[in-house]
Amino acid sequence: METRAKKNWKNEMLLSVSNLKVHFYIEDKVAKAVDGVDFSIRKNEILGIVGESGSGKSVCALSILRLLYIPSCKISGQIYFKGENLLKLNERQMQKIRGKEISLIFQEPTTSLNPVLTIGDQIAESIKLHQKLDKIKTWEKVVEMLKLVKIPEPFRRAKEYPHEMSGGMKQRVMIAMALSSNPSILIADEPTTALDVTTEKQILYLIKDLQKKLGTAVIFISHNLGVIAEVADKVLVMYAGKVLEYAPVNKIFQQPKHPYTSGLLKSIPKLNAPRGIKLEAIPGRLPDSLALPRGCLFHPRCKFAIDICKKKEPKMEKIRDNHIVRCWMYNKEEAINF
Amino acid sequence: MLSEIDYNLSFRTLEVRELENSVLLKVRNFKKYFPVKGGLFSKVVGYIKAVDRVSFDIKRGETLGLVGESGCGKTTLGMCILRLIEPTSGEVIFCNRNITKLKQREIIEIYKDIQIIFQDPYDSLNPRMKIGEIVGEPLLIHKLVKNKTEKEAKVMRLLEEVGLDSTYMGNYIHQLSGGQRQRISIARALAVSPRFIICDEPTSALDVSIQAQIINLLEDLKDQLSLTYLFISHDLSLVKYLSERIAVMYLGKIVEIGDSEKVCSSAKHPYTKALLSSVPIPDPSLKREYIPLTEETPSPINIPSGCRFHTRCPYVKERCRNFEPELREIEKGWFVACHFI
Numbered sequence: 001m002e003t004r005a006k007k008n009w010k011n012e013m014l015l016s017v018s019n020l021k022v023h024f025y026i027e028d029k030v031a032k033a034v035d036g037v038d039f040s041i042r043k044n045e046i047l048g049i050v051g052e053s054g055s056g057k058s059v060c061a062l063s064i065l066r067l068l069y070i071p072s073c074k075i076s077g078q079i080y081f082k083g084e085n086l087l088k089l090n091e092r093q094m095q096k097i098r099g100k101e102i103s104l105i106f107q108e109p110t111t112s113l114n115p116v117l118t119i120g121d122q123i124a125e126s127i128k129l130h131q132k133l134d135k136i137k138t139w140e141k142v143v144e145m146l147k148l149v150k151i152p153e154p155f156r157r158a159k160e161y162p163h164e165m166s167g168g169m170k171q172r173v174m175i176a177m178a179l180s181s182n183p184s185i186l187i188a189d190e191p192t193t194a195l196d197v198t199t200e201k202q203i204l205y206l207i208k209d210l211q212k213k214l215g216t217a218v219i220f221i222s223h224n225l226g227v228i229a230e231v232a233d234k235v236l237v238m239y240a241g242k243v244l245e246y247a248p249v250n251k252i253f254q255q256p257k258h259p260y261t262s263g264l265l266k267s268i269p270k271l272n273a274p275r276g277i278k279l280e281a282i283p284g285r286l287p288d289s290l291a292l293p294r295g296c297l298f299h300p301r302c303k304f305a306i307d308i309c310k311k312k313e314p315k316m317e318k319i320r321d322n323h324i325v326r327c328w329m330y331n332k333e334e335a336i337n338f
Numbered sequence: 339m340l341s342e343i344d345y346n347l348s349f350r351t352l353e354v355r356e357l358e359n360s361v362l363l364k365v366r367n368f369k370k371y372f373p374v375k376g377g378l379f380s381k382v383v384g385y386i387k388a389v390d391r392v393s394f395d396i397k398r399g400e401t402l403g404l405v406g407e408s409g410c411g412k413t414t415l416g417m418c419i420l421r422l423i424e425p426t427s428g429e430v431i432f433c434n435r436n437i438t439k440l441k442q443r444e445i446i447e448i449y450k451d452i453q454i455i456f457q458d459p460y461d462s463l464n465p466r467m468k469i470g471e472i473v474g475e476p477l478l479i480h481k482l483v484k485n486k487t488e489k490e491a492k493v494m495r496l497l498e499e500v501g502l503d504s505t506y507m508g509n510y511i512h513q514l515s516g517g518q519r520q521r522i523s524i525a526r527a528l529a530v531s532p533r534f535i536i537c538d539e540p541t542s543a544l545d546v547s548i549q550a551q552i553i554n555l556l557e558d559l560k561d562q563l564s565l566t567y568l569f570i571s572h573d574l575s576l577v578k579y580l581s582e583r584i585a586v587m588y589l590g591k592i593v594e595i596g597d598s599e600k601v602c603s604s605a606k607h608p609y610t611k612a613l614l615s616s617v618p619i620p621d622p623s624l625k626r627e628y629i630p631l632t633e634e635t636p637s638p639i640n641i642p643s644g645c646r647f648h649t650r651c652p653y654v655k656e657r658c659r660n661f662e663p664e665l666r667e668i669e670k671g672w673f674v675a676c677h678f679i
Contacts, residue, residue, distance in 0.1 A: 052545040166634045196407040196572065198631050201616035205630075223546065226575075226618025249622045267550035269579035271617050272624065275599055278557075279579070281550035285515050301547075 013080075014184055014217050015064070015102075016040040020077035022056070022063045024070070031289040033059040035241040036077075038316070041185070041234075046211060046218040048232025048249065050225060054286055056241040057221045061187045064219075065098050082184075100130040103178035107190040109170035113162040119173045120146075120158030123180055130181040145176040149206060168199035172206065179210065186211075187219045192227060204231055225268060229253055234322075237261050240287050240297045243316065247323040257325045259302045296328065304329060308338040362534060362566050363396040363419070368428035370411070370418050374639060386638045388414040389425070390590035393665075396534075401560070401567040403581030403598060405574050405613070407635060411590040412570045413457075416536045419568070420454055421445055432534070450480050453527035457539040459519035463511045469522055470507035473497065476529040496525040501555060517548035524555065534566045542571070553580065574617045578602045583671075586610045589638055589646045592665065596672030606674040608651050645677065653678065 022034040034056040041047045049057045062068050063075050066086065079086040086097065098104075106112045114122055123142045127133060133141060139158075146154035149172040162170055171191060178186055188207065192200040208231055211218050220231050228235055228249070235252040237245040237260065245258040256262040266280040284301040287293055293300050299309040308328050317330045328335040369392075371385040388411040396402045406412045418425040421437060430437040437448055456462035463472055473493045476482075483489040494504040500521040511519055520540060527535055537556065541549040553576070559565060571577050577584055578598050585595040586609065594607040605611045612629040619626075631650045636642055642649050648658040657677050665673040 052547060168634065197616045198407065198612060201628065202630065224618060225546070225620040229620045229622045230618050253620055253622050264546060265620060267547055268620065269575045271575040271578060271602060271614070271619055275579065279550040279554055281554050282547040285517060285548060286545065
């Protein structure tokens with residue numbers, strides 16, 4: 001396994017995650033928040049991770065930066081970034097990665113910003129941490145960053161406090177802060193969920209724009225399929241800690257292979273669809289992470305479920321170039337012989 | 339010659355037919371200004387105009403979708419109709435009764451006909467009550483049941499109606515998932531057999547796969563019980579899916595109202611256009627024109643003069659800054675508040 005991740009990295013892969021497992025030990029039970037996730041990301045690429053609440057998408061992001069400081073949490077697998085396994089680094093080496101090489105922006109900008117510091121000071125703080133600049137140069141950089149994220153009057157606004165700004169502006173500040181040390185990867189964890197649609201669109205455009213300009217790779221996490229369709233190049237569909245489908249964005253939305261992916265697409269109303277077509281809801285509900293079903297995780301809700309689905313878990317099956325699905329439907333041989 | 343019964347029957351069907359086309363709820367010149375206090379003696383220094391001279395009708399049996407961004411006053415409007423918040427001025431006429439003029443004691447009567455489903459089922463249900471009690475409470479308040487067994491039978495029927503097992507009656511809400519909790523809210527609203535339900539973002543706290551279940555349930559109930567909905571949401575795709583007509587709100591005012599298909603396919607108001615162009619559509623091959631909005635939504639304390647959208651409108655002209663446009667009918671049943679339509 002280790003060699004595969006390393007090989008991936010050599011093929012221009014910036015970040016390569018293989019068999020990532022994040023397990024939480026609660027009393028005598030294990031919650032498998034992330035269970036065997038593989039993906040990789042190149043330079044200039046936007047990877048979308050989509051899933052419902054509890055699917056493990058945020059835990060995935062946090063574990064890449066090793067931000068899960070909980071004694072009950074155990075991370076295993078390999079996360080190769082620029083030839084180094086991030087899980088083997090010590091805390092000091094990790095500090096040099098966080099915010100400098102890999103940055104993170106969160107869902108709720110209001111809670112991520114410090115209310116008693118001006119936004120300029122907060123951006124300056126992250127610049128000072130990673131770059132050796134004097135006071136004036138740092139401030140110049142702050143203003144430059146604010147200009148980059150298209151905040152009007154950056155000189156004046158740098159001296160404002162978070163409460164003086166709107167949600168969209170605050171998210172722009174977060175992006176400015178995250179990009180201030182020119183990281184190679186930006187992880188955006190539901191960055192537009194708390195925003196209105198018109199602001200959301202602006203932020204999505206900004207992220208795409210900056211990604212092109214700076215060549216940063218982006219891992220974009222969202223529960224909104226529409227948002228993922230707009231930004232991502234490749235999409236990872238997660239369900240209860242596992243990847244169910246991994247494919248380029250066009251394939252996911254036009255020829256979804258996994259029943260969960262196609263079910264999700266059929267269950268959301270679309271603005272461009274004519275009225276009168278009934279939504280096809282996925283029956284049942286998300287499984288409890290402490291009591292996951294046997295076999296395929298999705299089988300209790302799947303309308304195509306057969307015997308084997310209830311007993312044995314399917315592997316990730318490559319059905320075409322770049323299109324990987326975890327479903328017995330695409331491994332008929334074994335399913336029939338079972 | 340018609341017998342008396344026949345005559346009565348035909349008369350009644352006629353009346354029903356007439357009522358079907360008629361207006362169930364009329365809102366006229368509705369206002370809610372929240373005072374802003376400040377200074378030394380907490381003087382009123384200004385007003386937040388959450389809802390500012392709003393008028394619309396809801397026809398019997400239809401779903402009117404109310405969309406707008408956060409802070410546009412859509413939830414306040416919903417609450418004011420039920421007088422959960424007292425409106426500043428204006429009229430709400432429901433079945434020939436002016437709700438705004440009723441005394442506090444008489445409003446309870448109205449709650450037999452109008453109910454509301456709130457956004458967050460985690461907040462709107464009492465965690466210390468059993469599910470049977472939550473759903474049964476409206477029955478007791480309105481004295482719709484005579485004894486305990488009757489109440490229990492009714493609650494069981496209601497739970498089945500919303501797709502829950504009647505064994506949940508003795509459970510508390512923390513034992514249920516978000517989707518199931520929202521089903522409880524719906525059952526509670528249905529307990530008094532209302533005619534009109536205000537749905538205030540009933541699915542925005544739920545996951546995508548659960549949202550469709552609740553939406554389908556609301557649709558089915560509407561058909562079975564011939565309900566009328568005011569569906570409040572920020573999600574345009576959802577509102578379009580559910581409603582016959584859409585009203586778009588911006589900073590306390592309705593800027594466009596009309597047939598949902600027409601509004602979504604050929605919106606007239608620049609704000610509706612911009613909103614439509616921002617809605618994410620799960621189809622990466624689709625290329626749409628994107629109308630970026632400049633600036634941020636102004637604060638509802640300092641509403642811009644003239645057309646309140648003029649600070650962000652891409653087509654702004656001199657007249658927009660000084661004169662406020664009123665809703666004008668541009669086609670039958672399609673109203674737009676813009677000078678240049």
